[in-house]
Amino acid sequence: MSVNLPITNEHGFYEIRLESIGGLGANLIGKILGELGALYLELNSSNFASYGSEKKGTPVKSFIRYCDTDKEIRINSPIEKPHVIGIFHENLAGKIPVMAGVDENTVVVVNTNDEPDAVRDRLKMHAGTLICIDALKIALEERTRINMVLLGAIGKATGFITLDSLEQVVRDTVGKKYPAALEGNLAGVRRGYEDIIGTEYKDDGKYPYQEYKEVKRDWGYANAPIGGVNTIPGSTITNDVSASRQGYVPIFHEEKCIHCGLCDTTCPDMVFQFVQGEYRGKPSMVNKGLDYHHCKGCLRCVEVCPTAALTAELERDYDIGKLHVRNKDLIVDSLEFEDTGANSIVNTESGN
Numbered sequence: 001m002s003v004n005l006p007i008t009n010e011h012g013f014y015e016i017r018l019e020s021i022g023g024l025g026a027n028l029i030g031k032i033l034g035e036l037g038a039l040y041l042e043l044n045s046s047n048f049a050s051y052g053s054e055k056k057g058t059p060v061k062s063f064i065r066y067c068d069t070d071k072e073i074r075i076n077s078p079i080e081k082p083h084v085i086g087i088f089h090e091n092l093a094g095k096i097p098v099m100a101g102v103d104e105n106t107v108v109v110v111n112t113n114d115e116p117d118a119v120r121d122r123l124k125m126h127a128g129t130l131i132c133i134d135a136l137k138i139a140l141e142e143r144t145r146i147n148m149v150l151l152g153a154i155g156k157a158t159g160f161i162t163l164d165s166l167e168q169v170v171r172d173t174v175g176k177k178y179p180a181a182l183e184g185n186l187a188g189v190r191r192g193y194e195d196i197i198g199t200e201y202k203d204d205g206k207y208p209y210q211e212y213k214e215v216k217r218d219w220g221y222a223n224a225p226i227g228g229v230n231t232i233p234g235s236t237i238t239n240d241v242s243a244s245r246q247g248y249v250p251i252f253h254e255e256k257c258i259h260c261g262l263c264d265t266t267c268p269d270m271v272f273q274f275v276q277g278e279y280r281g282k283p284s285m286v287n288k289g290l291d292y293h294h295c296k297g298c299l300r301c302v303e304v305c306p307t308a309a310l311t312a313e314l315e316r317d318y319d320i321g322k323l324h325v326r327n328k329d330l331i332v333d334s335l336e337f338e339d340t341g342a343n344s345i346v347n348t349e350s351g352n
């Protein structure tokens with residue numbers, strides 16, 4: 001099936017940029033959209049992603065370029081002025097410049113349960129069409145993942161990708177790999193495609209246009225120490241207490257905790273804050289809760305907890321900032337906890 005690209009830039013490209021965090025499946029959606037262009041829409045297409053360590057919670061960008069087959073895609077550079085942007089986690093706003101390159105011609109698709117005017121203010125969106133879709137809610141209802149819902153919404157936002165072609169590419173890709181999840185995934189794509197309404201914003205002077213700028217790191221291949229060094233162990237570069245999970249978050253119920261430490265040994269990111277204390281009248285290491293800076297929402301801790309002292313809850317129902325246990329507040333005897341490190345990164349006399 002061939003399609004006509006609606007508008008292209010000066011190079012003849014139609015461009016999509018996905019802004020996400022690791023674990024939400026944006027990279028997969030980029031690959032699917034790339035494949036869709038070349039194999040199903042009779043376009044030339046390319047896709048590539050930009051990310052750091054492949055860790056849940058780290059910022060991820062994925063880029064998709066399309067052009068007619070009488071042209072070639074010979075560039076592999078980041079997309080600075082996309083026709084469509086998909087924002088997989090609204091809390092990315094303010095942490096990285098997701099609105100770079102957005103103007104009147106851009107369609108911005110955001111995973112949010114908020115109203116467009118509030119989202120525009122949060123994003124500081126200059127102008128363009130804003131599509132707000134509660135991908136998490138739809139994904140829960142349809143037993144799929146938010147990336148499938150956003151695939152439908154982003155496809156619709158382009159104006160030329162049909163629902164049939166999206167369904168076909170999903171059947172032929174993730175459907176073959178995960179057949180048991182196919183119906184849920186297709187339902188998610190359909191809801192994403194059908195449930196969207198755009199709100200147009202003109203350049204009313206409220207928020208300035210943002211130029212796209214590459215973030216330069218202090219260390220690169222030329223000057224980084226051999227083997228690499230993570231200066232903030234256990235943390236991610238733009239991590240805070242909100243933007244690194246997929247909708248669910250572990251919640252700690254201290255009264256049920258027997259301080260067995262299973263959560264701590266299971267957690268890959270050393271989120272739990274154990275300090276010297278007392279349990280049942282005896283000296284013991286006791287669990288004080290979670291440092292959510294480091295939590296990526298994998299929920300392994302919930303699975304292993306023997307007493308249901310950890311439960312998986314919808315993140316949007318909780319003020320995580322108030323539940324958050326900062327390890328720097330837990331200075332106990334000779335243990336001095338670092339502000340930004342995971343709980344096992346401590347300075348002890350024996351460690352010096």
Ligand code: SF4
Pocket residue numbers: 256257258259260261262263264287304305306307308309310
């Ligand atoms: S696994 Fe559960 S009971 Fe054990 S320390 Fe962790 S929260 Fe407490």
Ligand code: SF4
Pocket residue numbers: 250266267268269270271272290294295296297298299300301302
């Ligand atoms: S969900 Fe639990 S196991 Fe996973 S990173 Fe967060 S605290 Fe650790």
